[in-house]
Amino acid sequence: MxxxxxxxxxxxxxxxxxxxxxxxxxxxxxxxxxxxxxxxxxxxxxxxxxxxxxxxxxxxxxxxxxxxxxxxxxxxxxxxxxxxxxxxxxxxxxxxxxxxxxxAPPHFDARFSAVWRRYAYRVTDHPGGADPLLRGHVLWHNWPLDLDAMNEAARGLLGEHDFAAYCKKREGATTIRTLQELAWVRRPDGVLEATVRADAFCHNMVRALVGAMLFVGDGHRPPEWPAQVLAAGVRDSAVHVVRPHGLTLEEVGYPADSELAARNLASRNKRTLPPLPGRGAAAGCC
Structure with missing residues (x-):
């Protein structure tokens, strides 16, 4: 500046x-x-x-x-x-x-200084559909949803992973992300609300994750299935990217002012996952 x-x-x-x-x-x-x-x-x-x-x-x-x-x-x-x-x-x-x-404080950058982004996705399984006053912000899912099964599935997705199976690939961009929080609650009005927080998100990531968990919640897949899709590393045709209107960017987190410059540098580094145990970094494919 x-x-x-x-x-x-x-x-x-x-x-x-x-x-x-x-x-x-x-x-x-x-x-x-x-x-x-x-x-x-x-x-x-x-x-x-x-x-x-x-x-x-x-x-x-x-x-x-x-x-x-x-x-x-x-x-x-x-x-x-x-x-x-x-x-x-x-x-x-x-x-x-x-x-x-x-x-803004010195070294602040809205994009590169951020340490996390928190989204919410809202869905209702009410048999009569979404409240007309909420219809622009709540997805209607026409199957009963099991909250416990969805939270079990969510726990298997937490941590640092390559989320290629849940992202729309972009040339030259990494799909490695750290999913810090993923949990569902049912509000008093019956709406199910997912909190999704990560250091960053790749294209369509939140909506694809929600789509996989809804498939678990309505009984079409077991709770371990979303983690299996993640580990496979490729898009699964059964993972649907849900509609955008249920998704809201709720908050962006930033570090203390004294840490902004360091965070900017770290954010610009292209991320890679560490090699798997017992496998060298230059291990060949088979």
């Missing part, structure tokens, strides 16, 4: 139903596009400020605790900073809100 730029953190919420995801796309309505365009207008800039985000959510996915940053000239921040939140509220459409704006 140069002396004439200020890094600004934005805390963002949005209803993803009418968006083609976070990332700006030509000819499509996106969260990034709406916020960047609003920033250009309220800051009275000719050029469009560019946001960096903690997690690029897919089309239809919601967020309650998304985090982004933008680098602004110091004189622009000094002039507009105190009124920026209110002005954005007046400019943005109602399905996206910037809930907080502030100068």
């Amino acid at each position: 140069t002396n004439d730029l200020v890094r600004v953190r934005l805390d963002v919420s949005y209803d993803g139903r009418e968006f083609s995801g976070w990332a700006r796309q030509h000819g499509r309505r996106t969260v990034q596009g709406e916020i960047e365009d609003a920033l250009r207008v309220v800051l009275r800039r000719d050029e469009t400020p560019e946001l960096t985000v903690a997690g690029r959510t897919d089309a239809g996915v919601h967020a309650r605790g998304q985090v982004a940053h933008v680098d602004l000239p110091a004189e622009v921040w000094a002039e507009h900073g105190t009124q920026l939140l209110r002005r954005l509220a007046g400019r943005l459409p109602m399905d996206v809100r910037v809930r907080g704006v502030g100068e």
Whole structure:
């Protein structure tokens, strides 16, 4: 960061139903596009400020605790900073809100500084379907779900693994992730809610994991099946990527300010799994 730029953190919420995801796309309505365009207008800039985000959510996915940053000239921040939140509220459409704006600490990066992202997926197995007032945020699964079986399946997926079986492959990107938390509860209103927390997620990972666990919950597969799919390392046609509207990015976690620089470096390193016991790192395939 140069002396004439200020890094600004934005805390963002949005209803993803009418968006083609976070990332700006030509000819499509996106969260990034709406916020960047609003920033250009309220800051009275000719050029469009560019946001960096903690997690690029897919089309239809919601967020309650998304985090982004933008680098602004110091004189622009000094002039507009105190009124920026209110002005954005007046400019943005109602399905996206910037809930907080502030100068970020040194070395903060919304993407690379994050140590975890926490999502929630919500589903109902009520025979009458989803509550009409929740239909845009809760998936209806037309089979009774066994909460205990789903949690047993979830425990077999925790830890650091190559999640290639649950991810849509992207060229040059690793699918190794550390799944820190995965658990289901049934809320008082009957909705089942999964908490899914990891250091990072690859494309479609949460929705594929949920799809596998729903298959266990409704009795189509045993609780050990999702872990077996994980160990096989290839996509299984029985693993369905569930619809996006049940998924919400709830929170992004960051380390203490003094650890931000080190975290940025660690996040940029491409990850590999350690070799299996008894097998050298350069072991050949068979």
